[in-house]
Amino acid sequence: MTIQEIETKHGFEFPLLYKQLEADGMLNIGEYGPNWYAEVYPTLKDNPPLLLHSYDFESLNLKSVAEEIEELRDPDNYRNIKSEFKFIPFAKSGGGDHYCFFLNEEDNGEVPIVFVWHDMNEVNYLAKNLQDFIFKVLLIDMSQQDVYNELSDEEFRSDLESVFKSHKRYLSTRQRFILEDILKREIIDYEINVSPKIKESARGLLTDVELESIVNDVIPFDKMNQSFKYSND
Template identity: 55%
Template structure:
């Protein structure tokens, strides 16, 4: 299976950036299986593939993309997706939600990126195109060190530096410079304020407030974080 075959089969065209990522080997994550993390992952860490170290992001290989599209189009699928909506998954979360190109949401040549929730009737807008999504995800990675899995400060910086090494070419020079500047910062501990006066401890190179400000300034998108129902069933 190739990207061209997927395009032909589902009658759409991938963004030029996605095609470039494929040509550059940035989508080559191998075959997932029980030993992927032990055998394949170590071979990718020096030159990280697309968002290899991003939180809760698992890139789908091309065969998995075709399987995922077929499942979403299946009339018997439990999600009962409205045929008016066309989604092409390219990655998933650990819980099985899909990061998708929202084909039927294309506007002025821009194909939005949405997160298709598997356990609720909602698709969430993340970026107006793949280019902006990439910058958005890299900012998120810099703001959130994986303390749950005890990633050390040194590992955190090393992962980000190597990621920037393979991803900078797909960003604007201004975006790449912003990330490079953030990388030279001291790591900080900060609290994210939650509803009802609660707060959550985080650690990273920028706070959630700084992240939101950079996102709004660099990749403004009026639909960001808004959701729509993808099924009319029930």
């Protein structure tokens, strides 16, 4: 299945950046399965395809994209997504939620990125286009070392540097400079204020507060973090 075949079948066009990623082999993640992490992942980690090391993000190859489009548009699908909503999935979470292009709100070739939940009737806006989404996810990755799985400081920094190396050509000059600067920093421990009474320990190259400030300044989006329902159920 090619990008052109998917576009022709469903009557839309992927964003130009997504087509560039595909042409550059950035969507080649192999076939997910029980042996993927042991056999495929080691061949990808030094020149990572799309957001390979990002938390709860599994890029889809084109065959899977085609299958997931059919699934979301199936009138018998359990989500009962309204027919007027045009979601084009390009990645999934580990739990089965979808990262999608939201074609309904394309503006001059810019297509918003949304997160479509599988187990609740909700869609969250993430970024106004794919470039901003990639930048935002890389920032989040830099702020959140995976201490739960005991990722060492060396592995954390190595993964960030390898992803930045393979992704920087797809970012704006300003976005590139910001990430380059952050990558030079020392790793810090900080606390996230989850609520007035609850704090969580975190570790990374920047705090959640600085992260939010950079996102608001560099990739402003009036619908960032807003949500809507995808069905009448």
